[in-house]
């Protein structure tokens with residue numbers, strides 16, 4: 001399988017990326033142009049002029065209109081062509097596609113699937129990114145690996161011993177098995193409890209907690225939708241929960257083999273004043289290593305001329321369920 005479901009909300013941008021200028025991005029193979037209108041709402045249009053194959057993002061704004069940089073055809077926020085400079089009025093029906101948008105900062109969600117399908121379900125809720133008490137830092141990364149490789153990677157964190165040993169609390173030699181893998185028609189989640197252990201250096205630097213005391217950790221991972229992965233990590237001491245963290249990945253296919261990753265790290269509880277900068281640095285480095293492996297796997301897949309069957313182990317349970325859900329969504333879309 002080397003594709004992605006189309007009828008799904010995906011993150012198109014972060015709120016701070018979209019302003020008065022013209023923001024261009026390829027999303028599920030579509031060239032998309034985004035800008036913020038004078039009432040503060042985000043507009044997303046197909047980034048191709050209806051007249052010739054030229055990107056509207058190479059043009060300019062005139063108030064809430066976009067003017068093509070080639071012959072000056074002008075479009076409003078609904079994608080309707082409202083002016084053709086060389087004639088009195090635009091041809092009837094001249095239009096580019098406008099995509100439904102829902103903004104819930106820091107994410108701007110887009111629907112590029114079947115028109116009207118967006119009304120059946122809203123984008124997933126992300127209260128930890130909006131609610132009081134939580135803080136977040138984030139970054140956008142582009143990875144030359146498929147959406148499926150990314151989901152499978154984040155649903156099996158047993159790679160930490162080989163790839164990120166400094167993230168593992170001292171004395172923990174193996175991750176306990178997944179305690180509960182919950183599967184619904186559209187989502188998969190697991191829970192794992194780690195035995196008591198002192199803080200790893202990164203945990204101590206971020207939380208400012210005692211480095212001798214033993215803490216337990218609860219980790220959960222959730223395939224929320226094809227466009228969203230959520231991992232939680234709670235550090236609990238003798239007095240209860242000390243620090244809760246959420247790593248959010250907005251995963252948006254750019255093409256069948258490349259993906260935009262909108263990474264957010266959120267936290268609440270015991271944290272040092274510069275926890276945001278520290279967490280951003282820790283998870284940036286982690287992402288560097290993850291993405292190098294994922295891009296290598298994508299190259300191996302692209303180069304393999306004969307399909308292979310790869311082994312599955314117990315730790316792959318959640319990833320296999322996620323793969324099945326994506327596969328059945330893709331098949332259902334193909335059958336329609």
Ligand code: FES
Pocket residue numbers: 049050051052053054068069070071072073
């Ligand atoms: S290509 Fe845009 S106006 Fe001609």
